[in-house]
Amino acid sequence: MPGFSQDSYDKRHGFKFVVIKENIIKIVKNFRESGFEGQFLIAYHIYQFNMDEIPEAMKFATENGINILPSFAFINDFERFKKYLKSELSNLELKKAGEQLFLYYYNDKLKSIIFDYICSQYDALSIDENCNAITCCADSTSLGKNFNLKPEQVNPIRMESDICNECNKIGLSYLLNNAAIPKHIVLLK
Structure with a gap:
């Protein structure tokens, strides 16, 4: 969720908040009536504009038996995030990011990357609408038709690609898969 109000939804998705x-x-x-006993989770993306909505989101989650995991929103555009990390964003884009996002933790997070970090996307398979295996959920570069690839071929193709090499080199893969979570406001049962 990009917040807990119509105003926040208007800024991010444009969906009707009441309907959400x-x-x-x-x-x-429906899931509970069908016998599902697992946990539900709201991934709440924290922006500077929705901080005051967290208590209402937590109340809603509690009332409905849902876990909530707030994490800082990040630049959710692969190319822009790369540009940010390489100090190549335009002044206008940097201003906009600085007004909406919490960017302070990126450098500290990048310093904590373990030497042999492996992107968690290597444990997943992302597929586009044409059934092409793609690099990952952040980049839609086709690796080939899913039907023509053996599972053991996918990761070597990824690992040899310029996209994955650059993403791993600048720490983007680590940041995308390890968003900062303010632990004092997490509600997990």
């Missing part, structure tokens, strides 16, 4: 809440309640009810 109704759908969440319906989905949880």
